[in-house]
Amino acid sequence: MRKYSSHLLYGSFCLLILIAVQENFLNAYLQLIIMFMGVNIILSTSLNLVNGYMGEFSVGHAGFMAVGAYVTSVLNVWLFTSDRVFGPAVLPAGSVIYLFPVTLLMGGIVAALVGLLVAIPSFKTRGDYLAIITLAVNYIVKSAIENIQVIGGARGFMGMRNIVSSMHEVVNVPWVMIWIFAGTGFSVWLIHRFVTSTYGKGIVAVRDDEIAANIMGVNTRRMKMVAFMLSSGLAGIAGGLFAHILGYINPGSFTIMKSTEVMVMVYLGGMGSLSGSVLSAVGFTIILELFRPLQVIKWVAIPLLLILLMLFRPEGLLGHRELTDVFPRLRRIFVPQGKRA
Amino acid sequence: MNIDTLVQNLLNALQWGSFYALIALGYTLVYGVLLLINFAHGDIFMVGAYIGFFLATFLLGQYALALPFSLPPHVIFLVTLLLTMILTAFAGVTLERVAYRPLRRKGVNRLYVVITALMCGLILENGNLALLGANRRNFPQLLDNTVYSLGGVTFSDVKLLVIFATIAVFLLLETIVRKTKLGMAMRAISYDRMAVPLMGIPVDTVIVFTFALGSSMAALAGVLFATAYPVLEPYMGALVGWKAFIAAVIGGIGEIRGAFAGGFLLGFVEIFVAAFFPSTLRDLIAFSILLVFLSIKPTGIFGVARATKI
Numbered sequence: 001m002r003k004y005s006s007h008l009l010y011g012s013f014c015l016l017i018l019i020a021v022q023e024n025f026l027n028a029y030l031q032l033i034i035m036f037m038g039v040n041i042i043l044s045t046s047l048n049l050v051n052g053y054m055g056e057f058s059v060g061h062a063g064f065m066a067v068g069a070y071v072t073s074v075l076n077v078w079l080f081t082s083d084r085v086f087g088p089a090v091l092p093a094g095s096v097i098y099l100f101p102v103t104l105l106m107g108g109i110v111a112a113l114v115g116l117l118v119a120i121p122s123f124k125t126r127g128d129y130l131a132i133i134t135l136a137v138n139y140i141v142k143s144a145i146e147n148i149q150v151i152g153g154a155r156g157f158m159g160m161r162n163i164v165s166s167m168h169e170v171v172n173v174p175w176v177m178i179w180i181f182a183g184t185g186f187s188v189w190l191i192h193r194f195v196t197s198t199y200g201k202g203i204v205a206v207r208d209d210e211i212a213a214n215i216m217g218v219n220t221r222r223m224k225m226v227a228f229m230l231s232s233g234l235a236g237i238a239g240g241l242f243a244h245i246l247g248y249i250n251p252g253s254f255t256i257m258k259s260t261e262v263m264v265m266v267y268l269g270g271m272g273s274l275s276g277s278v279l280s281a282v283g284f285t286i287i288l289e290l291f292r293p294l295q296v297i298k299w300v301a302i303p304l305l306l307i308l309l310m311l312f313r314p315e316g317l318l319g320h321r322e323l324t325d326v327f328p329r330l331r332r333i334f335v336p337q338g339k340r341a
Numbered sequence: 342m343n344i345d346t347l348v349q350n351l352l353n354a355l356q357w358g359s360f361y362a363l364i365a366l367g368y369t370l371v372y373g374v375l376l377l378i379n380f381a382h383g384d385i386f387m388v389g390a391y392i393g394f395f396l397a398t399f400l401l402g403q404y405a406l407a408l409p410f411s412l413p414p415h416v417i418f419l420v421t422l423l424l425t426m427i428l429t430a431f432a433g434v435t436l437e438r439v440a441y442r443p444l445r446r447k448g449v450n451r452l453y454v455v456i457t458a459l460m461c462g463l464i465l466e467n468g469n470l471a472l473l474g475a476n477r478r479n480f481p482q483l484l485d486n487t488v489y490s491l492g493g494v495t496f497s498d499v500k501l502l503v504i505f506a507t508i509a510v511f512l513l514l515e516t517i518v519r520k521t522k523l524g525m526a527m528r529a530i531s532y533d534r535m536a537v538p539l540m541g542i543p544v545d546t547v548i549v550f551t552f553a554l555g556s557s558m559a560a561l562a563g564v565l566f567a568t569a570y571p572v573l574e575p576y577m578g579a580l581v582g583w584k585a586f587i588a589a590v591i592g593g594i595g596e597i598r599g600a601f602a603g604g605f606l607l608g609f610v611e612i613f614v615a616a617f618f619p620s621t622l623r624d625l626i627a628f629s630i631l632l633v634f635l636s637i638k639p640t641g642i643f644g645v646a647r648a649t650k651i
Contacts (some may be wrong), residue, residue: 057452117632125639132590133635134627135583143625233604260459267456296535299467301462306438310457314449 006334014181021174031177035245038180039238040281044265044273046234051263052271053195054227055207056122057131061137061235061262064111065140066235066254069243074109074151076100076244079337080166084193085137086148100167101180104240112229114141119228123221126210138259145251156250160243161334165340180241187234192274194230203227204272264306270316275323280316350616351609352389356500356569358608363521363562364585365592365600366514367433367555373531373595374551376451378456383435383582384465385556389429389563389572391469392481396428398419405586418483422564426557433556434549436461439465442545462582469575480571503565510558511601516645518597523550593644602642607631 017034020026026034043061050058080096093098114137121133146154150198155194178248194200202223205213214220265284269276287305291298324331352443359607364386378463378595400417412420444454488497504551526547530537538544566581588607592599607627614626 051452057455059623100535119637121632121636125635128372128594129635129639129641132587133632135587139624139628140632143622143628147621147625216647256579260463263459264456267453271450271452296467296471299443300464300471303463303467306460307457307464310453310460311440311443314447314453315443316453 002333002335014185018177018181021177023230025251029048030232031174032245033285035073035177035180035241037282037285038184039242039245040262040285041184041233041278042238042241043262044269044277044281045188045191046231046238047262048233048266048269048272048274048277049194049203049227049231051266052273052277053200053207054203054224055271057127058118058134058231059131059256059263060118060134060136060259061231062254062256062258063134063138063141064115064232064235065258066145066249066251067114068107068111068233068239069249069254070107070117070145070151070157070239071110071236072103072240073160073243073249074155075103075106076163077157079103081159081162085158094170096163097167097170097175100163100175101182104179104183104237108233108236111239112233114236115229115232116225118232119225122224122228135256138254138256142254145254153251154247154251156252158248160249161247164244164247176241176244181245183237183241186236188274188278190230190234195274196335199223199226207272238333248294267316268309270308270318270320271316272320273316273322276316276318278324279318283317343493346616347495350612352494352500352504353372354497354609356503356608356614357612358568358580358605359503359528360562360604361585361607362507362601362604363510363558363565364581366510366558366591366597368586368589369592369594369597369600370551370555370558370577372589373597374527374548375441375445376531377441377588378455378458379555380455380582380586381462381465382555383580383585384462385429385433385578386559386563386566386582386585387434387469387573387575387578389425389430389560390567390577391417391473391478391563392428392432392560393421393425393564393567394478394480396424397483401481402626403481414483414485417514418568421483422561425564426560429554429560429563430557433552433559434567437549437552442548460504462579466575466579473575474573478573480567480573482571484568499565499569503569506561506565507601511521511597513559514554514597517554523547527551572605588599591631591634591641593641596641596643599641599643606642 018024021031043125047061050056052121071108076084076096077083079099080093084087090095117137117140118130118134122130125133145151151157152184164176202213202218202220206220206223207218210220239254242253261284264279266277268284269278269280287302288298291301294301318326324334354570361568363384367380367382367385371377374458397417400412401414402411440457441454444457484499484502486499488495516524518527526537526542527550529540530544530547534576548554566577584607585604588603590603591606592601592603610627610630611623615623618626
C-alpha cells in the first residue's frame, strides 16, 4: 500500500480535477492555469536534473521546449488534418487520440537529439562556458525556426486547435488536460526513478567532483549524455503539451525569457530537490496569475519578491532536501517500509 | 566583394564590436574578481544610456528650468559622458551593495547570486518600463556627425570616436590592472580568495571599485551607442547584454584582453554574416560559429584551463 500511495494520491487528484472539468465546476481560466502548472512542473523538474542534480548551469531550456513543440505540432497537423501547406490528412482524424502520445514522444525524442548539441561539448566544457553553449543552442533553435518558412517562420504555427477538436469529436472529455496529467505524472515518475537509481547517484557524483567520480569508475560521459538527453527530451514533451494548450506557437514564446522563468522555478524550489521543483512550479504559476492585475509592475514585483526570498532563504524553498525530509511524518505515507529515500 | 566594401564592412564591424567589447568588459572584470556572472550588466548599459539621455536633454535646456548659460554641443557631450559614467557607477555599486553583498556574506552557492543578478536585470528593465513608459526616446544629436568619404569608403566621426574610445579604454584598463596597486589587488582576489583578506587587502573596497569600473564602461558604451543609434527603449540592454556576455566568454572570461578580442570577433562575425547572407540568418550563423568554436577551444581565446586538485 505504501509503495503505491503516491501513485494513488496523484491518480485520484487527477480524476477529481477531470470530473470537475467535465461537470463544468472549473471555468476555462482555472483550467488553463492548471494546465500551465502541469507544463511548468515538467519543465522545472527536467531542468532540475541538469541544473540541480548535475550542478551544471543550463540557461537554454526553452530551446528544447521549442523543438518539442514544433515537432509534435507539425507531425499532428501533417498526419491528422487537411492543411494548406502539408496537404490532406494522412491518417483518419479520429486516430489522433491513440497516436497523440506517439507524436508527443517523437517531439521529445527529437528534442533529446538536439540535446546532444549540448551534451557532446559538455564532455570537455564545464561551468560558465557550458552555460554559453546552452544559451547559444537556445538562440540557434529560435533563429532556425524563424528561418523555416514552411512552418510559418517568425509568424508562428497554428492548426493545433483542429487536433484538439477532433479529439473531442471522438469522445468528449477534456483531452488536453488528460494528456497533461499523464505527461506530468510520467515525467515526475521518470525523474524520481532516475535520480534514485545508480544513474542518479552517478550524476550527483559528477556534481560533487567529476574527476573523483571518474576515478571511482563512474562513466561521467555517459552520465552527462543521459542526463542532458533526458532533460531536453522531457522539455520537448512539455513543449508539445504547451503547443496544444495554446493552439498557436511562435518562436517568440521560446526566448531566453522563458528559459529564465524555468530557471527561477528550479532555484526557487531548491537545487536537487524534486518535490521542491514541483512545489515551486505550482507556486510560481499561481504567483504569475495573482500578479496579473499589476500589469507592467508585475515584472518588477515578481523579481523583487524573488530577490527578497534569496536574501532570506538563499537555498530555495527546500534546498537539497525533499518534502519527506522536511516533514518526516510524510514518510509514513509515501516511503515504502524499510526503505530510505 | 571588392576592396571598398570590405574596408567599409571592417569599419562597421570595428564599431559594432566596440560596443560589445565595452560591455563585455564589465562582465569580465566582475567575473575575474568574484566569479560571478553579473547578468544585470546589460541593463546597466541601458541605465547608462538613459542617464545620458536625461543629462543631455537637461544640459540642452529642454526641461522646464532653462539653464542660465548655454554650452556648445560638444562640451555638453563631454560633460554628459563624464557625469553619466559617474552616476552609472553609483548605480552598479548600489546593485552590488543591495543585492549581491548580503548573499556573498552568507556564502551561498554562486548560482543563486547569478539568479539574483538576472532578477535585478528584470527589475531594471521593467522598472524603467513602468516609470518612463514604453515610448521610445530619441537621443539628442550632440556631435554634428560629419561623414567623410575616402575612395568608396564612408565613415563618420562618431564611428571613429567609438573605435578610438574603445582602444583608449583598453589601454587604460590594462594599465590599471597590470600597474596599479588596486589592479594587483583585483588579480590577487581572483587568484586566491581566502588568502587575500589575511594579507590586509580590503576585499569589499576592491569589489566596489571593480563594479564601479565595469559600470562606468557600460555607461560609456551606453552614451556612445545612443550617439550612434539614437533610439532608446527599456529592453535595449537585454539582447546586447547577452551577446556581450558571449563575447566575454569567447575571449576567455576574466581576461581584459579576452573581452576586447571576443567583442571584436563577435562584431566581425555578425557584420560579415549579414553582409554575405540574408540578415535573418545572422543570429543562427553567428551562434553556430560560436558553438563550434567553444567545442574546439572550451576555455575561449585567452582563457587558461585551471588545474583542479583532487
